[in-house]
Amino acid sequence: MALINCDFYSEALGLSTSMTVILPQQSYSQIGMESKVFDRKHPTLYLLHGLSDDHTIWLRRTSIERYVAALGIAVVMPAVHRSFYADMKSGYNYWTFVSEELPTIARSFFPLSDLKEDNFVAGLSMGGYGAFKVALSHPDRYQAAASLSGSMDIASVADRFPDDFARAFGTREEAVGSRNDLFQLASDLSASSKQAPQLYQCCGTEDFLYDANLNFRDHAQQLGLPLTYEEEPGNHDWGYWDTKIQRVLEWLPLRQE
Template identity: 40%
Template sequence: MPLAELHYFSDALGMQTAANVILPNRKFPGPYPVMFLLHGLSDDHTIWLRHTSIERYVSELPLIVVMPNGGRGFYCDAVEGFAYYTAIGVELVDVVRNYFPTTDNWCVSGLSMGGYGAFRLALDRPELFQSATALSAALQFGHQERFDDDQWGREFSRITGPNPIGGKDDLYTKLEALLPDRVPALRIDCGSEDFLIEADRHYHAFLDSKGVAHEYEEHPGEHNWAYWDAQIQPALEFHRRHLGI
């Protein structure tokens, strides 16, 4: 399978940035649906290839996999800082469309910060992203009454503002705006020993309370690559069903 490293200039970031791209086996004729695969807070666009077998898992799928560099920006347009939502959810979509043969059926997956980002992109662009899967996801990000005045709180409040609940980055508010019939297919998956398990259980309960059909699973596991390497496989199967590939 071809593997490309795409370097390009982002107007939203005001800088050069990058994404790794897995292209389908040439036995599959294009055009192709696309999956954005998002990294977590401490990583970059290389990490999925370095710590999982994602290239092998998609080897028999007619699917383009795009792994962008999202920095530490939670895939949001920061109040003070970089506009990562625009950079990835708008600009990179256009770049991929310009350089690769794509269909209009896309999906998105991510872990931790990237799990939040996957739902963020899908809820902001439901006309494009048909399905979204969140692994060990920080789904409460943007839903806090306020941030604590510590290192994490100061960093995150520069992205969302100091009182983010109900605002531009709140996944609860975003989902409610799409009811009753514009919500993409959603899947949440988290390890039972993961420190984000309560956040994911809470969003699962919220989806149930709104009558939103979705998949939710817990498995033994922690916040680590052994878990994500295993669980990206059912996530791909979820996307395969909803994309019809």
């Protein structure tokens, strides 16, 4: 595998930013590492970080590079700070950055596939919210999305992180029912003629976001969205996420040809 720390200028943000990228590399002799490369542009997982983290955190807290080696997929991990993947009310246009600019600029730097069936998005906590927001907003671009302990209900974010919520979304009235609300996005997608991406959602039963996850699960199931939901004992911590990202990678509907 190739590991690239990429610093670049973002037009959407109006500043320089960073992403960490893992690229497949065919190797027949590297000890302890099974690897795979497809004979086409790389399938890609956009892997999103949580509220207090950055683009390096998945590498620092898990063995994500080792986990994806045998799958032949690239992983793109952007930095978005405490933005909640929003075009912030008081801040920067991180939604435009992640949903529009990031895939385009990453594909200009690296041989990444632009086909829907080769593109996936996942994240934890704030990043789980971001992953579903991206996939539900752009079902024509992503085959699947996964949320690990996601901040699924922005109304609960307003109560727990009021300052971050205000900077990202403004008031509760502005946010709930808007394009920043996963419940609204799910309802809108269900009512449209678009094919929904495959969705995977998990949360530990001791997690402070457990109830919000149950609420979104019930909403998605009532709408008939293609959701796989799993829960087990676990908290809002990296021991849980390290285990569950491996489950996500097993679940991804990767093309094998």
